[in-house]
Amino acid sequence: MATEPASNVLSIHFRYARSAAEFSAIRNPGINLVIWRRNQDPALASVVDGFNAAEDCDVEAVLDAQEPDVWMFLDGCPAGAARDMLAADIDFLVRRFGVVMGRRAVRAHLETVATDACRLFHVDAAGLRMLVTYSGFGTQWAGNGDVRRDQLTAQGRAFDAANRAIVPRQSDIRTARPWWVLLQKGESYPGNAGNGIVHRSPPVEGTGARRLRLCLDEVS
Ligand SMILES: [Fe+2]
Structure with a gap:
């Protein structure tokens, strides 16, 4: 019988945040995911959907969480309403992520x-990571009680077979919606070894689907 390998693996391991102020719940032992299910105005979201459909974006930089220079960060993106929206949101989230981490340097990657x-x-080897998919399918994850951690890594199998072994029931796969914020805890966060949140990017290759994703990381 499969058992969870570590005592810090809890079945109630994720929290829904009602605002960015509740990101700090990620610091609690055993919590490995905080989700802020934000709603975006459909008209505004469609502006970013249009940007995502038309532009290839790949910008990465280390930002100061107390004074993020997001305009320099977004210099390569075409000017317009979508870039303005992204700049405002990235500025906000970088500052919040810095507070949660207790550090000033944040690596931001918009792609x-x-x-x-x-x-x-x-599971990520990292400590904390913040993910937002602004357009397209969001990050997928599964609850601790729905995954087989002993099956993690491909182990020589095709990815589809490995995924079915790791998360045996398709109905247990949860998918974030655009604009939701996922604050994830990985294996290297102090005390979290064996309890990194199990997640993946949704398969989109060959479908024509595109995602516009922001990833914020600690700088080691
Ligand atoms: Fe990951």
Whole structure:
């Protein structure tokens, strides 16, 4: 019988935040995911959907969480309403992420994703990571009680077979919606070894689907 390998793996391991002020719940032992289910005005969201459909984006920089220079960060993106919206939101989230981490340096990566590079369910080696998919399918994750951690990594199998072994029931796969914020805790967060949140990028390659995703990381 499969058992969870570590005592810090809790079945109630994620929280829904009602606002960014509740991101701090991620610091609690055993919590490995905080989700802020934000709603975006459909008309505004469609502006970013249009940007995502038309532009390839791949910008990465280390920002000061207390004074993020998001305009320099977004210099390569075409000027317009979508860039203004993204700038405001990235500024807000970088500051919040810095507060949660207790550090000033944040690595920010805004990119268009049209491949399946991260489609295998996995845990991050990182400490904390914040993810937002502004347009397209959001990050997928599964609850601690729904995953087989002993099956993590492909182990020589095709990715589809490995994914079915890691998350045996398709109905247990949860998908974030655009604009939702996922604050994830990985394996290297102090005290969290064996309890990284199991997640993946949704498979989109060959479908024509594109995602516009922001990833914020600690700078080691
Ligand atoms: Fe990941």
